[in-house]
Amino acid sequence: MNIGEPVRELEVEPLLEPAVMPAAPAEPSVAPKRDREPVEVPD
Amino acid sequence: MTSSLVVGPLRAYRCWRVEWQDGRPVLGSLFHSTVWPADGPLRATCEQRSGSLAGWIRRRFSRKVDGHPAPAWGCECGIYAMSRLEDEEDLKISPHICQRGPLDRVMRVAGIAQLWGRVVQHDRGYRAEYAQPLRLLTIPTLLRVRDAEGLLEAVAERYRISLVTCAEDLASAA
Numbered sequence: 001m002n003i004g005e006p007v008r009e010l011e012v013e014p015l016l017e018p019a020v021m022p023a024a025p026a027e028p029s030v031a032p033k034r035d036r037e038p039v040e041v042p043d
Numbered sequence: 044m045t046s047s048l049v050v051g052p053l054r055a056y057r058c059w060r061v062e063w064q065d066g067r068p069v070l071g072s073l074f075h076s077t078v079w080p081a082d083g084p085l086r087a088t089c090e091q092r093s094g095s096l097a098g099w100i101r102r103r104f105s106r107k108v109d110g111h112p113a114p115a116w117g118c119e120c121g122i123y124a125m126s127r128l129e130d131e132e133d134l135k136i137s138p139h140i141c142q143r144g145p146l147d148r149v150m151r152v153a154g155i156a157q158l159w160g161r162v163v164q165h166d167r168g169y170r171a172e173y174a175q176p177l178r179l180l181t182i183p184t185l186l187r188v189r190d191a192e193g194l195l196e197a198v199a200e201r202y203r204i205s206l207v208t209c210a211e212d213l214a215s216a217a
Contacts (some may be wrong), residue, residue: 001057001074001123003168009116011046012053012159014173 052157054177055124055169056213058133060149061179061198068197070176073151081201084173086160087113089120114163114170121163121170124156134210137180138191150191154179154204155213180213181206 059070059079070079079085089111114121128134137153160172181195199206207213 001125001168003123003125003170004166006116007164007166009046010049010053010162010164012049012162012171013051014159 046161049162052159053162053169053171054155054157055126056128056133056153057124057156058128058137058151058153059176059179061138061152061194062150063194068194068201070198070202073149079174079176079202081203084159084175085122087121087170087172087174089113089115089118112161112172114161114172116163119170121172122156122158122174123168123170124158124174125168127167128153134180134213135182137182138195150194152179152181152195153213176202176204178205178207178213180210181208183208 058073060073061068061070063069064078069081071077072079077085111118111120133151133153138150140148141151142148154176155178156174157177158169158171158174162172163170179195179199181192195206198204
């Protein structure tokens, strides 16, 4: 293959693969359980 | 010599040999035994480092520095591609059978490759560090070679590249 004479050197950016986004953490299906119900405290 | 930074891969023409090897469809170099990987880019190495006879002869009669990364300025190493095809016939008769040696006939197909990494630009083409095939030209009326159509479709599927049926479509990707 005759490509002629060298002209210059290049640094060509690599082929970019499609970015893979990390999966978002799943939403908890159940609300966090409280240890106990809040208690009204009299003044 | 300082390098210029270029954004994104270059696209350039080249020809490959296409054949079945161990039951798998492969793209290979026309002038070397190199088989292009299907699962990633081909990375250039300098033959002057290899144990080939051609490498030994070059080392023996060359004053160039040995053991360099490819492609190097002043060497002949790297993955070759052309800014336009030297032989216009390749755009009119792809694929076709060509004689590579006295007893060696191969199917030759023209296409476009993406090039990146360290690249030496020449006035009619490039020598690149990394290359990956992008498109192959298969003119339907030329698919008379036995099994050619099946082979090219299998290559396209394995390498995840597209087949185009006219030179204009190939050029639009260059």
